[in-house]
Structures are given as structure tokens and as C-alpha cells.
Amino acid sequence: MDIVVYVLLAAILALGAALAIVLARRADTRAQGALADTVQRVEQSLREQERTLAGLVKERLDRSEKATGQVVTDLRERLARIDEAQKKIGELSTQVVGLQEILNNKQARGAFGEVQLNDLVTTALPPGAYAFQSTLSNGSRVDCLLKLPNPPGPIAIDAKFPLESYQLLRAVKAGDAQGLAAAQRAFQLAMRKHIVDIRDKYILPGETAESALLFLPSEAIYAELHANFAAVVDESYRARVWIVSPTTMMATLNTVRAVLKDVRMREQAGEIQKTVGLLMGDVQRLGDRVERLKTHFGQTEKDLREIDISADRITKRGQRILGVDLGEEQELPKGQQTESLPFAENAKGRK
Secondary structure, rough: OOOHHHHHHHHHHHHHHHHHHHHHHHHHHHHHHHHHHHHHHHHHHHHHHHHHHHHHHHHHHHHHHHHHEEEEEEEHHHHHHHHHHHHHHHHHHHHHHHHHHHOOOOOHHHHHHHHHHHHHHHHOOOHEEEEEEEEEEOOOEEEEEHHHHHHOOOEEEEEEEEEHHHHHHHOOOOOHHHHHHHHHHHHHHHHHHHHHHHHHOOOOOOOOOEEEEEEOOHHHHHHHHHOOOOHHHHHHHHHEEEEEHHHHHHHHHHHHHHHHHHHHHHHHHHHHHHHHHHHHHHHHHHHHHHHHHHHHHHHHHHHHHHHHHHHHHHHEEEHHHOOOOOOOOOOOOOOOOOOOOOHHHHHHHHH
16 A cells, blocks of 8 residues: 555656646746747847947938048148248248348438338329429439428428437347437437438528428337437427428328319419409400490491481372373373382381
8 A cells, every 4th residue: 555655656746747847848938939029129129229329320420520521621721821821921031131131221221211202202292293302402412302382382301211329229228227328319419410411401591491301211210209309309390300200291291282282273263263354355345346236236227217218208209290280181000109119118117
């Protein structure tokens, strides 16, 4: 009995084990199916995310490429501008060196001032209002002579450029009072010499105006002079030598142009008045001739009236002669009684 029980138990256990194995296998099959579905959905989701991510990466790469291309283009343009600016700076440096060489040479510096004066005058005034390098009666040759009517008369302009004394003044170190005083004295002496030369050479009574212009072709020197050397400016006023810079020179030339325009207008007004006077004479002569013509017409009218009177008298006398009885009873035709004189009717009409 125990053996049978043991066998039955063993069979039950074996059956249970087999059932468990079968159930386990079925569970594994379901789990595998669910796992396969899950894996498939995950794979599909990953593929969609991969496509989306690839699109975003491509779009960002395109944007980055465009932005990078624009940056490169801007960089090239800026580099080109920098190259052009460097070339201009090089050319400017060459011009500055050339200008420095010109300013270091006294003759070339004088020509520089004359050229600048020439440009200002020719720009502001008409051709007939000035003359360059004009020789005066004392033999002096002035850089420019403004041809103004009297008064004030022709005004002389001479260009001066005291560069050496100005450079010495600028080269003084801060705190060097002795050097500054020496440089100021040198600058004052140079300016005084120019003022005296212009006064003695270019202010000639009866030939030029009572004043002349000293042209400084540098605004910096002009500003330094008026800022720190008022005594020199006062001396120029007393000498009737007016110091001008390029800016004030242009203002002076504009004033001269206004004066010349006023003179021309006055001359034209005189011509107009002269022409009007001649016109009034013509009108007076025309009136006299009209009066004489009216007199002629009156005389002609009087003559015509007298002719009418004479014709009327002749007609009446003719009619009386025709009315005299000569003993012949012959009558004239009716139509010929009033046609004995052809102007009888006209005489009656005029009366």
C-alpha cells in the first residue's frame, strides 16, 4: 500500500511537473510575443525619432552653413576694405612726406601759399577782378592784386608762411619757460618783419588801397597768433595790414565780390538812366514832329476849305452867267443846268 501511495504520489508529482513545464512553456511563448511587439514598437519609435533627429540636424547644418558662408563673405569684404584703407593710408603717408618736404623748402613753401591763394581767389571772384604776380610802380611784385574801384582802390594780397618759428614754438617742452620765451620772440620777429614788408612794399598812396592783406595759409598759425600774440595783431592793425587765414580769406573775398557786384549794378543803373534820357529825347522829338504834322494837316484843311469856297463862288458865278438872257430863247437840257461846272456839288458838300 505504501508503495502504491508512493507511486501515485510520484505520478502526481511527475504530472504536476509536466503540467508546470507545459504552463511555463506557454507563458514563455506569450512573454516572447509581447516582448517581440514591444521591441517592434520601440524599434518603430526609434526609427521615427531617428528620422526627426536627422531632419533637425540637417536643418541646423544648413543654417550653420549659410551663417558660416555669410560670415566668411563679410570677413572677405572687411578684409578688402582693410586692404583698401591700408593702401589709402600708404598714399596719405606718401603725400604727408611730400608735403613735409615742400614745407621744409622756403621757395616751395612760398609756392604752396601762392597756389592756395590762387585757388581761393579764382573760386570766389570773376576773372577780371584780380591779377596775380602784378608789378607795382615801385618795382615790387605782389602775389595777388584785387582790382577794386576807388574807394578803396586795388588791394594787395601777399602770402607769408612763418613755419620755422612756429615749429620752434611747438617744439618747446612743457615747463621750459626760457625756451618758450625765446620761441615766442622768434615768432613775433618773423611776423613783424612780414607786416613791415607788406606795409612798405604794397601800400602805395594813389596807386593801391590804404590797406593790404597778409595771407597765412595755415589755420593753426592763424589761431596761435590771435590766441597768444595779441600785440602783433594790434601792430598789424596800426600798419593797416590785415592778417587772414584760408577761412577768413574766403569771407573777405565774398565781401569783395559783393562790392564788385554793387559797382556793376551802379554802372548798369547809370547806363539805364542814360538810355532813358535818350528815350525821353526821342519821345520829345516825336511830339514835336506830331505837332508839326498837325500844323500841316490844319493848313491842308484850311486850303481845302478855301478851295471849296472858291469852287462855290465859281459855280455861283457860272450859274448867274448861264441865267443871263442873251435874246435867245434856247433852253439848255434840264440835266445840264447844274452840270456847268464839275466841282459845283463838291463845293456845296464841303460847305
